[in-house]
Each structure stands twice: as C-alpha cells, then as structure tokens.
Amino acid sequence: MESIIISNDNTIIKLYRRLASSKKERYALNKYVLEGARLIDDAIKEGANLSHLLVTEFAVDKNKDVLSQVDLKKVRLIIISNELGIKISATEKTQGIFAICDMPSKLLLAETLNKGGKYVILHKLQDPGNVGMIIRSADAIGIDGVILSESCDLFSPKVIRSTMGSVFRMPIWWDMDIDKVLSAMNEQEIETLAAVVDGDAYSIKDYKFNENCAVLIGNEGNGLDLDIIQKCDKSITIKMNGNINSLNAAMAAGIIMWELMN
Amino acid sequence: MESIIISNDNTIIKLYRRLASSKKERYALNKYVLEGARLIDDAIKEGANLSHLLVTEFAVDKNKDVLSQVDLKKVRLIIISNELGIKISATEKTQGIFAICDMPSKLLLAETLNKGGKYVILHKLQDPGNVGMIIRSADAIGIDGVILSESCDLFSPKVIRSTMGSVFRMPIWWDMDIDKVLSAMNEQEIETLAAVVDGDAYSIKDYKFNENCAVLIGNEGNGLDLDIIQKCDKSITIKMNGNINSLNAAMAAGIIMWELMN
Structure with a gap:
C-alpha cells in the first residue's frame, strides 16, 4: 500500500473531483464516482467494476466489512487523510469512503427490451x-426497466446517491433519443402511455394496463411536450382532488408504477 | 411607504432571519416565513395572515399581481434592496419576494377529527x-388531514416550501403527542394502521380499508417504534420486489394514501 495521500493535487484525487463535478469528464472516461459505505457495498455485491477505492484513515477500521470484499488485484486502494476526505465529500458528514467506478456497457434498447x-x-x-x-x-x-431521455445525468453523484443502490440492480438505458425509444417500443408492440394532467385522459384508477407497456413521465414544471404526447398510443392521468397543481413528478411516477403492477 | 431598506441590522430583516432559522423563535412569536411569489400568492388566496411583505426593488414590478391582492391596512409592505434580498433568501436564485406570516391557531384534535x-x-x-x-x-x-408528531417542524422554510402551498389548504395538526393522537383516534373509532416493512403485515394491495382510518408512517431510517406499532389496531405493508430496502418514506406514504382512497 502507498503512503497516505494528503494533497489535493494528487492525480487520483483530481480525477475523483473531475468525475464528481463534470458530466463531460464522466463520459470522456466512462467512469463515475460513489460515496458512502452502503452504496459502495451495494456496488461490490452487484458486481459493478470499481477501479479505485479511496478511504480515509478514520474510515479504514469502520469499513473492514466492505474492504474485505474487495479484490485488490483489480481495485486500487488508496488511503487519504481525513481532511482530504472532508474536502472531496458531497455530504455534510462524510463516512470517508469513496470509489471510482467504470460505467457499465450501454444496452441496446431494441435488443434488450422484454x-x-x-x-x-x-x-x-x-x-x-x-x-x-x-x-x-x-x-x-x-x-x-427505466429509460432516461434528455433528463439529468444518471451518473451524477446526486442521482446515484438517491437511487440507494437500485442503479446497480435495475436495467437502465441512459442518454436515449426519445424518437428511437418510441420506435423501439412500437417494434416490440409495447404500448406507450403518456402521463399527463388532463381530465380527458384515461384515469389510472380505471385503466386496464396491458401486460406490456411503457409510461412516459415528463418535466417537473412543464410535463411532456405536446408532440411527444401525440406520438404515444394513449394518455393516462391521476385524477386529483380539487383545483391543485398535480403531484411531484417522482410521486406521480411512483403511484402510476404501483397501479401498473397491481 | 418607507424608504428602501438596505441594512442587515433593520429590525424586520433581523426578525425574518431569526424566524427562518430558529424553531424556538417561531414558536415564541407564533410566526413563520414564506419565500417566493407562488407560495405567497397561495397564502393570500387561502386566507393566511401575513403581517409583513418584503419585496426587493427588482421584484416590485414583476409581482404586481400578488401585490394588488394585499390589504396594506393589515400587511406592512417593506421594500428592500436587491442585495439584501439575495442575503436573506434560502434559494439559489431568489424571486425577491418574502413574507412573515402568523401561525394559524392550533386545532384541537379530538374536537376536529372527522x-x-x-x-x-x-x-x-x-x-x-x-x-x-x-x-x-x-x-x-x-x-x-395530516398529523405531525416528533417530526421536523411544519413551519421550517424547507417543509413549507416543499408543500407547494398545500400547507394552506390541508387540515394539519403539528407538534402532537403520539399517545394523545392514538387515544383521540380510538375515541373517534378511527382504525389506526401502522405502516411497516414486514411480510406478515396486511398487504395494502389486498387489505380492505375502513371508511375511517389513520395510517402511521415512521422514521426514514428506522421506521415506527415497536411500542407504537403495538398500540395500533393493525399493521399494513407494501409488498416489495426482491431483497431491497423499502421505498423512500414519502413515496411509501404516497402509495399507501393512494390505496386508501382508491
């Protein structure tokens, strides 16, 4: 093992920071970053390809269980100072364990849709x-599966963190062209359903969902673009109480997914 | 109208900042703060009692519609400098409109439960x-209605903001003692249901909810305390896929509320 890294100017530390802050860097190098014991543990268990593991002096002992699962022939372990851990952390109270991870290969949508x-x-x-x-x-x-199109970057630290490890378990297609996605759904005879706020759309409460279907969720403020809605097979809606402004996009998606499966 | 306030040391500015940052101050004065045109517009429309309206020079023109609804006999209008607006704002890009609002009277639970x-x-x-x-x-x-017990403060700026105005429309009981809440439910013959992650609990998919019932949602990390679960009439659960760790607390609550009503 190398000596403890304390410098901001270290190559790996600089790499970590660039990957944490820049989408462009992530896609140039096909790498992204992870922070926190639980997330890194999930990544290892689900077979994600870690290239570097950065652990603060404080955190070495606490994370023995995580560290004992790592194959040091494949993953480079780097011990950093506690101060440096605080500096590179995106959280208020860091656990002092970080990783650099290879992006998985991008799945081809048409070939992999079920x-x-x-x-x-x-x-x-x-x-x-x-x-x-x-x-x-x-x-x-x-x-x-979840398909992302013109949405925020899947590999940004905030998205990764808020998936709580599901990013390693779910089939996800990222950075997709919406027209190609709709064509692929069409080819596979998967019904496309635009989620809208519109009293004339089918209520998800009454709608009988097909065995195979895909629901489109749009922008938080503006919903789905009209031309996208028109390209979908049908529109569905959550009938709401009184004259209030719709649910948060994630909550609406959650309730629709629940109805889809139940 | 007074001259434009530019000083951090102004009494109203100091009051605003104390109310924004301290729960103790809010409850000592029975006041809380609002920020943003939409939220303040909702507050006015729903009859919340504004005592002060703070608007930056920039924002006066943009918020004519909001301002035109305000009765200046009751609300003190204060124009502040744009710089001061940026200083007191909790958002990255402030709209420059703020209010100080009286807390509503606390409802007595047993008397007001339906x-x-x-x-x-x-x-x-x-x-x-x-x-x-x-x-x-x-x-x-x-x-x-929503009842808060030992949860984060309803009148904190973050909670208020994320209700998107629903705080002015919903019956909400805050800062309640959990045993008194359960007794009141009992007296009113409202069935209490503990939301848990437990395969033996009733699945919300199959459970036939009573006309009158109350669902308890617990802490994000630890769920409900065991003694609280035991005091409830029944336990319900969202059956989940595979060996993953439950849904986010808000999402779980949303799905349960949806099932409750549909």
Whole structure:
C-alpha cells in the first residue's frame, strides 16, 4: 500500500473531483464516482467494476466489512487523510469512503427490451432527486426497466446517491433519443402511455394496463411536450382532488408504477 | 411607504432571519416565513395572515399581481434592496419576494377529527422534503388531514416550501403527542394502521380499508417504534420486489394514501 495521500493535487484525487463535478469528464472516461459505505457495498455485491477505492484513515477500521470484499488485484486502494476526505465529500458528514467506478456497457434498447415488460421512460426530468427516487421505486415495485431521455445525468453523484443502490440492480438505458425509444417500443408492440394532467385522459384508477407497456413521465414544471404526447398510443392521468397543481413528478411516477403492477 | 431598506441590522430583516432559522423563535412569536411569489400568492388566496411583505426593488414590478391582492391596512409592505434580498433568501436564485406570516391557531384534535375521515400520522419523520411532499400528496389525493408528531417542524422554510402551498389548504395538526393522537383516534373509532416493512403485515394491495382510518408512517431510517406499532389496531405493508430496502418514506406514504382512497 502507498503512503497516505494528503494533497489535493494528487492525480487520483483530481480525477475523483473531475468525475464528481463534470458530466463531460464522466463520459470522456466512462467512469463515475460513489460515496458512502452502503452504496459502495451495494456496488461490490452487484458486481459493478470499481477501479479505485479511496478511504480515509478514520474510515479504514469502520469499513473492514466492505474492504474485505474487495479484490485488490483489480481495485486500487488508496488511503487519504481525513481532511482530504472532508474536502472531496458531497455530504455534510462524510463516512470517508469513496470509489471510482467504470460505467457499465450501454444496452441496446431494441435488443434488450422484454416483450412482456413494463417500463418507465423519463423525458426531460431535471431534478436528480426525482430521477433517483423513481429508479429506486421502480426497483422496489418491480418495473422491468427505466429509460432516461434528455433528463439529468444518471451518473451524477446526486442521482446515484438517491437511487440507494437500485442503479446497480435495475436495467437502465441512459442518454436515449426519445424518437428511437418510441420506435423501439412500437417494434416490440409495447404500448406507450403518456402521463399527463388532463381530465380527458384515461384515469389510472380505471385503466386496464396491458401486460406490456411503457409510461412516459415528463418535466417537473412543464410535463411532456405536446408532440411527444401525440406520438404515444394513449394518455393516462391521476385524477386529483380539487383545483391543485398535480403531484411531484417522482410521486406521480411512483403511484402510476404501483397501479401498473397491481 | 418607507424608504428602501438596505441594512442587515433593520429590525424586520433581523426578525425574518431569526424566524427562518430558529424553531424556538417561531414558536415564541407564533410566526413563520414564506419565500417566493407562488407560495405567497397561495397564502393570500387561502386566507393566511401575513403581517409583513418584503419585496426587493427588482421584484416590485414583476409581482404586481400578488401585490394588488394585499390589504396594506393589515400587511406592512417593506421594500428592500436587491442585495439584501439575495442575503436573506434560502434559494439559489431568489424571486425577491418574502413574507412573515402568523401561525394559524392550533386545532384541537379530538374536537376536529372527522369521524368518517382518512388521516396520515407522521411520527419521527426527520426530512423536511419528505414531510412537505407527503402533505402535498395528501392534498392532491384527497386525504382529510395530516398529523405531525416528533417530526421536523411544519413551519421550517424547507417543509413549507416543499408543500407547494398545500400547507394552506390541508387540515394539519403539528407538534402532537403520539399517545394523545392514538387515544383521540380510538375515541373517534378511527382504525389506526401502522405502516411497516414486514411480510406478515396486511398487504395494502389486498387489505380492505375502513371508511375511517389513520395510517402511521415512521422514521426514514428506522421506521415506527415497536411500542407504537403495538398500540395500533393493525399493521399494513407494501409488498416489495426482491431483497431491497423499502421505498423512500414519502413515496411509501404516497402509495399507501393512494390505496386508501382508491
């Protein structure tokens, strides 16, 4: 093992910081970062490819269980000072354990869609917490996959963190072109359903969902674009109480996924 | 109208900041703060008692519609400098409109519960975003009221903001003692249901909810305390996919409320 790294100028520390802050860097290097014992433990258990594990002096003892699962022939272990851990952390109270991880290979949508599957398509969702929460909920509820199109980056630290490990378990297609997604659904005869706030759309309470279908969820403020709604097979809605403004996008997605599966 | 306030040391500015940051101050003065045009517009429309309205020079023109609804005999209008607006704002890009608002009178639970109603009780919820999102969703879904017990403060700026105005529309009982809440439910013959992660509890998918019932949602990390679960009439659960760790507390609450009403 190398000596303890204390410098901000260390190559690996600089790499970690660039990957944490820049989508461009992530896609240039096909790498992203993880922080926290539980998330890194999930990553290891689910077979994600870690290239570097950064642990503060304080955290070495506390994370023996995580560290004992790591194959040091494949993963480079780096001990950093506690001060440096605080500096690179995105949380208020860091656990002092970080990793750099290889992005998985991107799945080809048409080849990997399950004909009898149920999918959620996120179009122009901008809030990382919402995207993460939808992925986590999709995993819990048993959805077959999540597709991201023009939404915030799957590999941003905030999205990764808020998936609570579901990012390692769920089939996810990221950075997809919406027209290609709709064509692939069409080819596989998967019904596409636009989630809208519109009294004339089918109420999810009464609608009989097909065995295979994909629900589109739109932007937090503006919903789905009209041309996207028109390209979908049908529109569905959550009938709401009184004259209030719709549910939060993640909550709406969660309730629709629940109805889809139950 | 007074001259433009530019000083951090102004009495009203100091009051605003104390109310924004301290629960103790809020309850000592029975006041809380609001920020943003939409939220303040909702507050006015729903009849909340504003005592002060603080608007930056920039924001006066933009918020003519909001300002035109204000009775200046009752509300003190204060114009502040744009710089001061940025300083007191809790958001990254402030709209420059703020208010100080009187807390509503606290409702007596036993006297105000609707015998045929459906309620959500939040016990030891610590995340303001979760509490706000549950209140917003309860409003959208048509729940009769939300009760807070040992949870984060309803009148904290983060909770208020994430309710998206539902705080002015929903019956909410805050800062309640859990034993008194359970007794009141009992007296009114409202069935109490503990939401748990437990395969032996009733699945919400199959459970036939009473016309009148109250669901208890527990802490984000630890769920409900065992003694609270035992004091409830029944336990209910969301059956989940595989060996993953439950849904986010707000999402779980949303799905349960949806099942409760549908």
